[in-house]
Amino acid sequence: MNVRDLARRALAARYIWAVVAILILLAVNLVRDPGYLAISVNPVTENLSGNLLDILRNAAPILMIAVGMCLVISTGGIDLSVGSVMAVSGAVSMELLSSTDGTPSAALTAIALALLVSTVIGVVNGFLVAVVGLQPFITTLVMMLAGRGIAKVITSGQNTTARNETFRWIANGHVLGFPVVILLALAVVLVVGLVVRRTALGLMIESIGINAKASRMVGIKPRGLLITVYSVSGLLAGIAGLFTVSTVMTVDVSQTGSAMEMDAILAVVIGGTALAGGKFSLTGAVAGAFLIATLNKTVVFLGVPSSATPAFKAVVIIVICLIQSERVRGYVSSRRRVRTTPAQERVA
Amino acid sequence: MRSDHTSAVAETVEHQDAQRRRWGALSARLLQVNPSAMPTAAALVLFAVMLVFGEVSYGGIFQYNTLSNLLINNAHLIILAVGMTFVILTGGIDLSVGAVIAFSSVAGVMLANAGWNPWLVMVVMVVIGLLFGVVAGTLVEFFNVQPFIATLATMFLGRGLASMLSTTPERLVDDSPIRLLSKRITLIDGPGVNDLQLTAGGIIAVVVLLGGFFVLHRTRRGRTTYAIGGSENAASLMGLPVRSTKLMVYMVSGGLAGVAAVVYTSRLGIAQNITGTGWELDAIAAVVIGGTLLTGGAGYVLGSAVGALVLGLMNVLIVRDGGINPEMTTVITGAILLVFVLLQRGVTMRRSDL
Numbered sequence: 001m002n003v004r005d006l007a008r009r010a011l012a013a014r015y016i017w018a019v020v021a022i023l024i025l026l027a028v029n030l031v032r033d034p035g036y037l038a039i040s041v042n043p044v045t046e047n048l049s050g051n052l053l054d055i056l057r058n059a060a061p062i063l064m065i066a067v068g069m070c071l072v073i074s075t076g077g078i079d080l081s082v083g084s085v086m087a088v089s090g091a092v093s094m095e096l097l098s099s100t101d102g103t104p105s106a107a108l109t110a111i112a113l114a115l116l117v118s119t120v121i122g123v124v125n126g127f128l129v130a131v132v133g134l135q136p137f138i139t140t141l142v143m144m145l146a147g148r149g150i151a152k153v154i155t156s157g158q159n160t161t162a163r164n165e166t167f168r169w170i171a172n173g174h175v176l177g178f179p180v181v182i183l184l185a186l187a188v189v190l191v192v193g194l195v196v197r198r199t200a201l202g203l204m205i206e207s208i209g210i211n212a213k214a215s216r217m218v219g220i221k222p223r224g225l226l227i228t229v230y231s232v233s234g235l236l237a238g239i240a241g242l243f244t245v246s247t248v249m250t251v252d253v254s255q256t257g258s259a260m261e262m263d264a265i266l267a268v269v270i271g272g273t274a275l276a277g278g279k280f281s282l283t284g285a286v287a288g289a290f291l292i293a294t295l296n297k298t299v300v301f302l303g304v305p306s307s308a309t310p311a312f313k314a315v316v317i318i319v320i321c322l323i324q325s326e327r328v329r330g331y332v333s334s335r336r337r338v339r340t341t342p343a344q345e346r347v348a
Numbered sequence: 349m350r351s352d353h354t355s356a357v358a359e360t361v362e363h364q365d366a367q368r369r370r371w372g373a374l375s376a377r378l379l380q381v382n383p384s385a386m387p388t389a390a391a392l393v394l395f396a397v398m399l400v401f402g403e404v405s406y407g408g409i410f411q412y413n414t415l416s417n418l419l420i421n422n423a424h425l426i427i428l429a430v431g432m433t434f435v436i437l438t439g440g441i442d443l444s445v446g447a448v449i450a451f452s453s454v455a456g457v458m459l460a461n462a463g464w465n466p467w468l469v470m471v472v473m474v475v476i477g478l479l480f481g482v483v484a485g486t487l488v489e490f491f492n493v494q495p496f497i498a499t500l501a502t503m504f505l506g507r508g509l510a511s512m513l514s515t516t517p518e519r520l521v522d523d524s525p526i527r528l529l530s531k532r533i534t535l536i537d538g539p540g541v542n543d544l545q546l547t548a549g550g551i552i553a554v555v556v557l558l559g560g561f562f563v564l565h566r567t568r569r570g571r572t573t574y575a576i577g578g579s580e581n582a583a584s585l586m587g588l589p590v591r592s593t594k595l596m597v598y599m600v601s602g603g604l605a606g607v608a609a610v611v612y613t614s615r616l617g618i619a620q621n622i623t624g625t626g627w628e629l630d631a632i633a634a635v636v637i638g639g640t641l642l643t644g645g646a647g648y649v650l651g652s653a654v655g656a657l658v659l660g661l662m663n664v665l666i667v668r669d670g671g672i673n674p675e676m677t678t679v680i681t682g683a684i685l686l687v688f689v690l691l692q693r694g695v696t697m698r699r700s701d702l
Contacts, residue, residue: 078496078497080500132690133693134686134690134693135642135643137441137496138441138632138642138689141628141629141632142629142682142685143682145626145629145678145681145682146678146679146681146683148626148678149675149676149677149679149682150679152675153673153676156675157675259504259507262500262504265497265500275493275494275497276494305512307508307511307512307621308508308511308512309508310504310507310508310511311504311505311507311508311509311511311512312508313504313508314501314502314503314504314505314508315505317497317500317501318483318487318501318502318505321491321493321498321501322487322491325491325492325493326492327491328491
């Protein structure tokens with residue numbers, strides 16, 4: 001494959017715009033501070049540090065929920081509960097850690113229990129969607145609001161703080177100079193990516209989203225797959241919650257994971273996965289997650305009040321929905337029909 | 349003296365019997381007309397059971413002040429539920445109502461405190477809601493975006509805009525005329541604080557409810573709303589104004605969210621960017637408890653008001669009980685919503701089997 005083919009393939013991918021946007025944001029930062037991209041090595045601990053690593057660190061939880069959301073959206077569903085599951089997972093782990101000593105085994109128990117609870121929430125979502133047949137957004141909307149209630153009940157409404165060096169290491173530790181949290185996040189993404197793309201699982205998930213009835217006719221059982229997908233989303237949201245609380249070792253029951261479902265959906269649609277379901281792009285979701293992390297960091301760096309970001313993200317979502325809608329695409333393609341290239345045809 | 353007492357008891361029993369018969373006949377007729385009326389009947393029964401349960405266990409429920417507070421404190425929820433009924437009847441959903449209230453009330457309080465004419469401020473608050481409805485409606489109707497995605501986006505937009513305005517509680521000045529809407533008018537002066545009272549906000553809620561009932565059940569627009577929920581294709585093949593009606597329902601929902609913002613702000617006197625968090629769930633729960641199918645096409649706007657009162661009464665009971673963690677409220681609301689959605693699934697599945 002020569003360079004031209006590679007370039008054409010890259011341009012055909014929808015997430016190319018996410019990459020372009022990341023580069024633009026970084027360029028803006030670079031103009032503001034020429035040393036923005038510098039990565040320095042701490043002479044004592046030999047750890048890498050710099051704004052780029054902060055962005056990666058910031059991206060870790062978003063990566064987790066974006067990957068889960070990508071699979072759920074591909075089946076034609078949605079998981080609005082990821083932010084609340086993050087809060088529940090954080091609440092479970094912090095509550096357990098605050099009542100135990102700071103041993104590594106306590107940390108492991110906390111992690112296991114938090115992930116178990118998150119997965120159970122995912123299984124409940126999956127059961128209600130797949131077996132009972134409720135609409136995904138209603139099921140997960142209930143979980144989104146009830147989940148935050150559950151988190152508050154677990155910590156009795158307090159913002160629980162705990163001390164545990166092993167647990168803290170997840171977010172603040174380093175391996176070979178790299179923050180652990182980034183390596184963990186990338187490892188999880190890699191595992192999920194291999195499982196769905198090196199087996200038929202990914203195709204079966206897509207087939208449910210494209211045509212549930214037809215996929216059932218060819219012998220794909222949607223129930224098990226749907227429950228799996230929602231549980232994976234819950235599990236990944238639980239991991240994201242652990243990443244988030246281990247940074248500060250505090251769970252803020254009303255703020256942890258708040259509005260993160262928006263980030264996840266945004267990352268997925270930026271990555272070129274249609275909200276209507278069907279074909280998904282994990283690479284796109286990853287690119288989208290990095291874009292959001294870069295955006296969050298840039299907004300703070302430029303001194304824009306961070307309260308403005310949700311509104312801005314909402315506008316971006318609306319614009320992307322418009323671009324994806326048949327009406328706008330029909331209008332654009334009718335104007336550009338003369339100049340259509342094979343690559344564009346594949347996109348359309 | 350004694351015989352007086354027994355005859356009074358007999359009379360009450362007879363009266364209750366007659367009432368029960370009448371309700372029985374009415375509910376039987378409702379069920380005959382439409383099997384999907386079962387959830388509405390269930391909501392009425394649930395409300396009655398909750399009232400009796402509260403009276404027996406905690407006392408003081410069948411009192412003028414408790415009942416009038418139930419209406420006054422839930423006026424905003426009734427208004428939201430009426431708007432949500434319109435949207436859900438078409439098979440859509442509006443997740444943005446809570447955020448619209450947050451933005452509308454923060455903006456309204458800031459404008460009023462900045463010296464704007466309070467009546468103009470109230471109009472502006474409703475118009476803000478209408479505009480959000482126009483955006484959501486356009487996305488859904490013109491660009492074919494899924495309703496929950498479109499209104500999820502406007503939800504974050506509203507919350508974000510409210511946070512941009514202020515992240516601290518904004519307090520309405522004490523002598524602002526907006527507070528007049530929550531001035532209590534005593535209708536029956538009972539002993540002590542036990543008065544039957546009403547506020548302008550409560551009256552607005554009742555008027556909105558009756559207006560919603562009139563539009564949905566007595567006008568062509570209302571029939572079109574039901575028809576879209578039944579089958580959008582069939583409705584547009586019949587030449588019904590599907591597109592303008594779909595835009596209308598989101599405008600109704602948004603506009604009524606603006607009205608709810610006025611009523612709520614007037615009662616509380618404080619607006620904040622986190623006001624109304626989770627109210628979309630309350631409104632959806634009220635509508636669903638009231639017997640409107642989430643898939644659209646069937647339902648009763650009066651039932652939605654019953655649903656709103658059920659949720660309000662649930663809060664009262666939780667406070668009276670004192671043993672239930674108030675943080676559990678959203679969990680319980682969610683559970684009730686799920687139970688009623690399951691009930692609907694049961695009913696609709698049986699109907700489609702026939």
